Amino acid sequence: MKKTLVLQIKSLSVTFPSESGTVNAVRNVSLDIFPGEVLGVVGESGSGKSVLSLSTIGLLPNSARVSGEILLDGKNLLQLSDQEMSKHRGRDIAMVFQDPLSALNPVQTIGHQIAEALLIHQEISYDDALKRAGELLDEMRIPRPFERVKSYPHEFSGGMRQRVMIALAIANAPKIILADEPSTALDVTVQAQVLELLKRASQLTGAAVVLVTHDMGVVAGLADRIAIMYAGKIVEEGPIEKVFENPAMPYTIGLIRSIPRVDESEKRRLVSIAGSPPSPVALPPGCAFAPRCPAYTEICDSKVPDLEAFEGDRSVACLRKDEIAGLVSAGRLYPTEVTKGHVKSTSDVKLLEVSNLSKSFPLLKGNVFRRRVGSVYAVDKISFTLEQGKCLAIVGESGCGKTTTLLEVMNLVAPENGRIVVFGKNVSELSKSERLAIRKDLQIVFQDPFASLDPRLPIGEAIMEPMEVFSVSKSEQLTRMQELLELVGLNPAHANRFPSEFSGGQRQRIVIARALALNPKILILDEPVSALDVSVRAGVLNLLAELQEKLGISYLFVSHDLAVVQHVADYVAVMYLGSIVESGAVAQVFNSPHHPYTKALLSAVPIPDPKVEKSRERIILEGELPSPINPPSGCRFHNRCFVTKARSETDQAKCASERPELRIVEGAEVSCHFPLLK
């Protein structure tokens, strides 16, 4: 049964010349794409997945050297000139880019841009094209589509723009839609909407979708087949269920096991893959994964493994592929550590108490005389407590005020409204020296490890910096710095190096080491792993869990990633538009959410398991996070709430007019008029 292929990539290699040597971006990749299927191409940053998709559509920079073949209906696309290629772009192959902000022209209307795409490939009048543009927007479920064709991109939110991008992609009914990280820049609830639409787009046009992403969860829900890339090569390829259930390449095994899952009830140590991906300039001689591979033997260095057929419809690039399954079942590969429960030194001592904290920013108007016309409440009357040795997570989508909350705590000055009590002291009554003393026990780790280290300071000095503030002697500083580097798993001999010589995961370890220098009691973590690659993330999360067990530190953890929160936190507070909608113990909140928003958020998180992901029912919220400048009346969630909509008109009116108070429902604090019960 030989199916016809829409696109066939044959031994494609792409290299770029650079000052430090040739960058091997894509190495000998062969891939078949069948009509109507969804193929997930998964890889970490730098694995060559984006270069692969760009070379398919012929948008590589001129400096790229390409060899191999990309066949579309028997025609080799690589031999076409840019002009000839333009005839295929959009009509046969369409692309949805990662960043919808920059992919649309800001000075042209949405309708004009879609019409333009139509006019290039079809002979219709401009008016007809505009009309078709409206229809396409309608297909993409954009409300009032025929009015919105006249809108400019800035009038659309991020999620809406990504819908426009998908509409643009399907305008000419292409055979293949390439989607390069289509949902990465979006919030979880919006991501769910966009992925749903991508699926719909594929069904409408019968096009094959190539979904390029780093998120295993996204692929699990959408793809039929998966190809995993590592260091420019496909290392494993096959039907998604089989690959997830029974991965054959050690990298895939590690990757799947290293991802925290939101539907897990037990806490486990994540499997972490040692080291970090190789530089595409200096690849190892044999298998590129060999230096990190737990199943490494000498033969792995002997030659670069080819992608060979394995168990029928799959293929794997591993020299020891036949032995791997045996190693896994014998528990020799990535043994799953059983954590000894949580042996933490916990007590009821309240280290941090925040009550009724509010923070607003002035809304100014006028150019010459700026006057205050109102306030934006970034944080609106929130309360939480952090106990010793515990981890409290604050979760929410971007713009919900979670980072503002952290910064308010870190500032250690009297808040605009409410009370912050740290170590039993009210921050509004602190003297200068008391404030400095508190800083010693309250440290922060920022989200972006690339921005939070001074690029001009060797890492050793960076780690010693907090100790210098509290005048620790120079020799003690040095000893402690060496200890800390070792504690976070780095080589103390590297203290002289500058931050630029370290990878993202290593830098985050350095930042954590710096924060631990003075043995703080509270560590505030602002999305500590969201900027890191999947395989590196697990290492940092494990480190955090280990430190908590060893040192008994309390964490105040902020994240948008519920799976990570589920993995590390004891308590969770869910924020929506500046206020907490639900809080309680993690297990309780995640297993039986009481607030509709919590429930929707949980269901929007993709689970990296195709069986679960494809069978479970999703709640897809309508619309996007409203702007805090103009928050909805009553319950702030009511205009997106699926519970309200199913209720009687009087109940709906109550949600729209009355702001619900926090109250205790089945052990969790919930602010909802009609909480979901077990």
Place this chain on the structure above:
Amino acid sequence: MSEKKLNQAKDETLSRRQLIVRRFFRNKSAVFGLGTLLFITALAVLGPYLTPWTWDLSKENGLDFNAFIDSPYGGGLTAPSFDDGHYFGTSQVGGDVFAQTIRGLQKSLLIGLLVAVFSTSIAAIVGATAGYLMGRTDKGLMWLVDLLLVLPSFLILAILSRWYQSSGWLLLVVLLAAFNWMITARIVRSVSMSLRERDFIRAARYMGVPTRKIISKHLIPNMASLLIIDGTLNVGGAILSETGLSYLGFGVRAPDVSLGSLIAEGTASALTYPWLFMFSGGLLILTVLAISLIGDGLRDAFDPGSKSGRKS
């Protein structure tokens, strides 16, 4: 890791200063620049001992009457030669060009380097303080900057010239620097304003690092390339502004000389008697070149991202 290894690693831990020195000396052209500057400085210091002649025309050995009389051109202007000890030739009145050039070099080097160091330091401190602290400090400092910018500096220097000419050239340096730092300070301020929002500055603030230290340890090193380039440009600029002042009679006054005044005098007869300006001009170019090579080297040594400093 064993105790021994730990200690070994500890010995190898270098401070930022040591690292910068090491990276600087790895850069060949920077070392060349440093060597050249040292040579020029040595020439300026030791030069007077190499010749029997002196720059001061009023002194006994300031003018060479033999050269004045024997000259084929009539009246001085003998070409450079080693036989009569006039290595760079003589001027119209029989003054020794070598002695004058060395004297000019001393003056110009001191003025150029000091003005550059003063004005760049003032700019860095004022700009970084204003940009980091914002608020009232910023308003006050920027008011001062704007005030100094609108003052006609040349006119003020001219008016004050009587005063500084009597109390020595050091005052000239201070005045030149005082009217030179404002534009750089504005640039530094805007760079600091964007740097202060970066996470590593915020992290330092939350660690309790005092403001003074944040400015000296984080802000200024991160603007090092800007400041170094500004400093190197200032050396040339200061030498030139001193030349301009001297030309109008407000700077270094005859019989004293500077490279600038020598070049100004010599250019008139550049084609016929090239030795009058060639040596002073050449030394000026060499000085500025050496300083900018050193500047490049320092910038690379400060910047961990640059290629040339790596390989440790």
